[in-house]
Amino acid sequence: xxxxxxxxxxxxxxxxxxxxxxxxxxxxxxxxxxxxxxxxxxxxxxxxxxxxxxxxxxxxxxxxxxxxxxxxxxxxxxxxxxxxxxxxxxxxxxxxxxxxxxxxxxxxxxxxxxxxxxxxxxxxxxxxxxxxxxxxxxxxxxxxxxxxxxxxxxxxxxxxxxxxxxxxxxxxxxxxxxxxxxxxxxxxxxxxxxxxxxxxxxxxxxxxxxxxxxxxxxx
Numbered sequence: 001x002x003x004x005x006x007x008x009x010x011x012x013x014x015x016x017x018x019x020x021x022x023x024x025x026x027x028x029x030x031x032x033x034x035x036x037x038x039x040x041x042x043x044x045x046x047x048x049x050x051x052x053x054x055x056x057x058x059x060x061x062x063x064x065x066x067x068x069x070x071x072x073x074x075x076x077x078x079x080x081x082x083x084x085x086x087x088x089x090x091x092x093x094x095x096x097x098x099x100x101x102x103x104x105x106x107x108x109x110x111x112x113x114x115x116x117x118x119x120x121x122x123x124x125x126x127x128x129x130x131x132x133x134x135x136x137x138x139x140x141x142x143x144x145x146x147x148x149x150x151x152x153x154x155x156x157x158x159x160x161x162x163x164x165x166x167x168x169x170x171x172x173x174x175x176x177x178x179x180x181x182x183x184x185x186x187x188x189x190x191x192x193x194x195x196x197x198x199x200x201x202x203x204x205x206x207x208x209x210x211x212x213x214x215x216x217x218x219x
Contacts (some may be wrong), residue, residue, distance in 0.1 A: 009057060009185065015214040016050050016192055022212045029209050036202040038195060046191050053184040060181040063174040070167040077163040078116075081156040085123045088153065091143040092126070102136065105129050120160070127154050 007015065023029050023043060034040070089108060096102040103109050107125040130136045131150050140150075196215055203210040 009181075012185075012189075013050075013054055013057060016053075016188065019192070019195070019213045020047050020050060022214075026209070026212060028206075029203070029212065032202050032206075032209075033199065036198050038198060046188075046195060049184070049188040049191050053181070053188040056177070056181040056184040060174070060177040063170065063177040067167070067170040067174040070163070070170045074160070074163040074167040077156070077160040081123065081153070081160050084149075084153050084156055085126065088140075088145055088149070089126065091145055092130075092140065095139050095143060106136070120157070124157060127157070 020043070023033060023038075030040075030043075033043075038046075089112075092106055093103070093108050096106070096108065100109075106129050107122045113119045113122060127150055130140065131147070131154065137147055137150070140146075196213070199210055199213055199215065203213075
Protein backbone atom coordinates (compact mmCIF):
# COMPACT_ATOMS: atom_id res chain seq x y z
CA UNK A 1 0.00 0.00 0.00
CA UNK A 2 1.24 3.49 -0.84
CA UNK A 3 2.34 5.63 2.06
CA UNK A 4 0.58 8.88 2.84
CA UNK A 5 1.77 11.59 0.47
CA UNK A 6 3.49 14.57 2.10
CA UNK A 7 4.06 16.49 -1.14
CA UNK A 8 1.41 18.32 -3.15
CA UNK A 9 0.01 16.44 -6.12
CA UNK A 10 1.98 18.64 -8.52
CA UNK A 11 5.19 18.06 -6.55
CA UNK A 12 4.51 14.34 -6.44
CA UNK A 13 4.02 14.17 -10.20
CA UNK A 14 7.26 16.06 -10.76
CA UNK A 15 9.15 13.66 -8.50
CA UNK A 16 7.72 10.69 -10.38
CA UNK A 17 8.61 12.28 -13.72
CA UNK A 18 12.20 12.78 -12.61
CA UNK A 19 12.39 9.19 -11.39
CA UNK A 20 11.21 7.76 -14.68
CA UNK A 21 13.45 10.07 -16.70
CA UNK A 22 16.57 9.17 -14.76
CA UNK A 23 15.93 5.46 -14.49
CA UNK A 24 15.67 5.52 -18.26
CA UNK A 25 18.62 7.79 -18.96
CA UNK A 26 21.10 6.39 -16.45
CA UNK A 27 22.19 2.93 -17.57
CA UNK A 28 23.64 2.02 -14.20
CA UNK A 29 20.36 2.64 -12.40
CA UNK A 30 18.37 0.81 -15.08
CA UNK A 31 20.67 -2.21 -14.90
CA UNK A 32 20.57 -2.45 -11.12
CA UNK A 33 16.80 -1.93 -10.91
CA UNK A 34 16.26 -4.57 -13.61
CA UNK A 35 18.12 -7.06 -11.44
CA UNK A 36 15.60 -6.35 -8.69
CA UNK A 37 12.52 -6.88 -10.85
CA UNK A 38 12.06 -3.44 -12.36
CA UNK A 39 13.09 -4.21 -15.92
CA UNK A 40 12.11 -2.26 -19.03
CA UNK A 41 8.67 -3.88 -19.21
CA UNK A 42 7.94 -3.06 -15.59
CA UNK A 43 9.13 0.52 -15.99
CA UNK A 44 6.92 0.86 -19.06
CA UNK A 45 3.95 -0.17 -16.93
CA UNK A 46 4.87 2.44 -14.36
CA UNK A 47 5.23 5.13 -17.00
CA UNK A 48 1.77 4.30 -18.33
CA UNK A 49 0.34 4.78 -14.85
CA UNK A 50 2.21 8.07 -14.55
CA UNK A 51 0.86 9.31 -17.89
CA UNK A 52 -2.66 8.32 -16.89
CA UNK A 53 -2.30 10.19 -13.61
CA UNK A 54 -0.78 13.25 -15.24
CA UNK A 55 -3.63 13.40 -17.74
CA UNK A 56 -6.22 12.95 -14.98
CA UNK A 57 -4.54 15.67 -12.90
CA UNK A 58 -4.50 18.13 -15.81
CA UNK A 59 -8.10 17.37 -16.74
CA UNK A 60 -9.22 17.85 -13.15
CA UNK A 61 -7.48 21.22 -13.00
CA UNK A 62 -9.27 22.22 -16.20
CA UNK A 63 -12.63 21.14 -14.79
CA UNK A 64 -11.94 23.00 -11.52
CA UNK A 65 -11.12 26.16 -13.46
CA UNK A 66 -14.32 25.85 -15.48
CA UNK A 67 -16.32 25.32 -12.29
CA UNK A 68 -14.81 28.44 -10.75
CA UNK A 69 -15.59 30.44 -13.87
CA UNK A 70 -19.22 29.32 -14.02
CA UNK A 71 -19.64 29.97 -10.30
CA UNK A 72 -18.45 33.54 -10.81
CA UNK A 73 -20.93 33.94 -13.68
CA UNK A 74 -23.71 32.55 -11.48
CA UNK A 75 -22.77 34.91 -8.64
CA UNK A 76 -22.75 37.93 -10.93
CA UNK A 77 -26.13 36.97 -12.42
CA UNK A 78 -27.62 36.61 -8.93
CA UNK A 79 -26.20 39.95 -7.82
CA UNK A 80 -27.65 41.65 -10.90
CA UNK A 81 -31.12 40.20 -10.35
CA UNK A 82 -30.96 40.89 -6.64
CA UNK A 83 -30.15 44.54 -7.28
CA UNK A 84 -32.98 44.87 -9.79
CA UNK A 85 -35.56 43.08 -7.66
CA UNK A 86 -34.59 44.86 -4.44
CA UNK A 87 -35.29 48.22 -6.06
CA UNK A 88 -38.57 47.06 -7.60
CA UNK A 89 -39.63 45.46 -4.31
CA UNK A 90 -38.88 48.64 -2.38
CA UNK A 91 -40.90 50.77 -4.78
CA UNK A 92 -43.80 48.32 -4.90
CA UNK A 93 -44.04 48.16 -1.12
CA UNK A 94 -44.38 51.95 -1.03
CA UNK A 95 -46.96 52.05 -3.84
CA UNK A 96 -49.12 49.25 -2.44
CA UNK A 97 -48.55 49.90 1.27
CA UNK A 98 -52.28 50.38 1.83
CA UNK A 99 -53.35 47.44 -0.30
CA UNK A 100 -52.63 44.22 1.64
CA UNK A 101 -54.26 42.11 -1.06
CA UNK A 102 -51.79 43.26 -3.73
CA UNK A 103 -48.90 43.09 -1.28
CA UNK A 104 -49.77 39.44 -0.68
CA UNK A 105 -50.18 38.67 -4.38
CA UNK A 106 -46.77 40.17 -5.14
CA UNK A 107 -45.18 38.28 -2.21
CA UNK A 108 -44.17 41.53 -0.58
CA UNK A 109 -45.26 40.62 2.94
CA UNK A 110 -42.88 39.28 5.51
CA UNK A 111 -39.13 39.11 5.26
CA UNK A 112 -37.29 38.07 2.11
CA UNK A 113 -36.01 34.44 2.26
CA UNK A 114 -32.26 33.98 2.32
CA UNK A 115 -32.08 30.50 0.79
CA UNK A 116 -31.61 30.61 -2.98
CA UNK A 117 -34.60 28.49 -4.05
CA UNK A 118 -37.12 30.22 -1.78
CA UNK A 119 -35.71 33.63 -2.66
CA UNK A 120 -35.98 32.94 -6.38
CA UNK A 121 -39.59 31.76 -6.02
CA UNK A 122 -40.50 35.05 -4.34
CA UNK A 123 -38.78 36.99 -7.11
CA UNK A 124 -40.50 34.96 -9.84
CA UNK A 125 -43.91 35.44 -8.23
CA UNK A 126 -43.49 39.21 -8.13
CA UNK A 127 -42.87 39.50 -11.85
CA UNK A 128 -45.30 36.80 -12.94
CA UNK A 129 -48.11 38.59 -11.10
CA UNK A 130 -47.11 42.13 -12.07
CA UNK A 131 -46.53 41.56 -15.78
CA UNK A 132 -49.77 41.73 -17.72
CA UNK A 133 -51.73 43.18 -14.81
CA UNK A 134 -52.63 46.62 -16.12
CA UNK A 135 -53.62 48.02 -12.72
CA UNK A 136 -50.35 46.95 -11.11
CA UNK A 137 -48.17 48.03 -14.03
CA UNK A 138 -49.87 51.43 -14.16
CA UNK A 139 -49.26 52.09 -10.47
CA UNK A 140 -45.65 50.94 -10.72
CA UNK A 141 -45.08 53.56 -13.39
CA UNK A 142 -45.54 56.25 -10.71
CA UNK A 143 -42.10 55.30 -9.36
CA UNK A 144 -40.62 54.70 -12.80
CA UNK A 145 -40.92 50.93 -12.97
CA UNK A 146 -41.88 50.41 -16.58
CA UNK A 147 -43.21 47.38 -18.41
CA UNK A 148 -39.82 47.13 -20.10
CA UNK A 149 -38.13 47.10 -16.67
CA UNK A 150 -40.33 44.21 -15.63
CA UNK A 151 -39.58 42.26 -18.82
CA UNK A 152 -35.86 42.90 -18.40
CA UNK A 153 -36.07 41.49 -14.90
CA UNK A 154 -37.65 38.31 -16.29
CA UNK A 155 -34.70 38.08 -18.71
CA UNK A 156 -32.36 38.39 -15.72
CA UNK A 157 -34.19 35.51 -14.03
CA UNK A 158 -33.66 33.38 -17.14
CA UNK A 159 -29.98 34.34 -17.22
CA UNK A 160 -29.61 33.40 -13.56
CA UNK A 161 -31.28 30.01 -13.86
CA UNK A 162 -29.17 29.25 -16.92
CA UNK A 163 -25.97 30.31 -15.14
CA UNK A 164 -26.83 28.14 -12.14
CA UNK A 165 -27.57 25.11 -14.33
CA UNK A 166 -24.22 25.54 -16.08
CA UNK A 167 -22.43 25.89 -12.75
CA UNK A 168 -24.04 22.75 -11.33
CA UNK A 169 -23.16 20.83 -14.48
CA UNK A 170 -19.53 21.91 -14.29
CA UNK A 171 -19.46 21.17 -10.56
CA UNK A 172 -20.64 17.63 -11.21
CA UNK A 173 -18.07 17.12 -13.95
CA UNK A 174 -15.37 18.47 -11.66
CA UNK A 175 -16.37 16.06 -8.89
CA UNK A 176 -16.28 13.14 -11.32
CA UNK A 177 -12.86 14.18 -12.61
CA UNK A 178 -11.62 14.45 -9.03
CA UNK A 179 -12.66 10.85 -8.38
CA UNK A 180 -10.85 9.71 -11.54
CA UNK A 181 -7.75 11.68 -10.57
CA UNK A 182 -7.75 10.28 -7.02
CA UNK A 183 -8.10 6.75 -8.35
CA UNK A 184 -5.20 7.29 -10.76
CA UNK A 185 -3.05 8.72 -7.98
CA UNK A 186 -3.86 5.73 -5.81
CA UNK A 187 -2.56 3.39 -8.52
CA UNK A 188 0.63 5.30 -9.30
CA UNK A 189 1.35 5.97 -5.61
CA UNK A 190 1.14 2.27 -4.88
CA UNK A 191 3.42 1.42 -7.81
CA UNK A 192 5.96 4.10 -6.94
CA UNK A 193 5.93 3.15 -3.26
CA UNK A 194 7.20 -0.31 -4.16
CA UNK A 195 9.60 1.14 -6.73
CA UNK A 196 11.22 3.44 -4.15
CA UNK A 197 11.29 0.72 -1.50
CA UNK A 198 13.16 -1.57 -3.88
CA UNK A 199 15.41 1.28 -5.04
CA UNK A 200 16.50 1.98 -1.47
CA UNK A 201 17.60 -1.64 -1.17
CA UNK A 202 19.11 -1.94 -4.65
CA UNK A 203 20.98 1.37 -4.44
CA UNK A 204 21.82 1.25 -0.76
CA UNK A 205 25.55 1.58 -1.42
CA UNK A 206 25.02 4.19 -4.14
CA UNK A 207 23.09 7.00 -2.41
CA UNK A 208 23.89 9.49 -5.18
CA UNK A 209 22.01 7.31 -7.65
CA UNK A 210 19.07 7.04 -5.27
CA UNK A 211 18.96 10.80 -5.04
CA UNK A 212 18.81 11.05 -8.82
CA UNK A 213 15.48 9.24 -8.55
CA UNK A 214 14.18 12.10 -6.45
CA UNK A 215 14.66 10.40 -3.09
CA UNK A 216 16.98 12.44 -0.93
CA UNK A 217 19.31 10.54 1.34
CA UNK A 218 20.38 11.98 4.66
CA UNK A 219 24.14 12.08 5.04
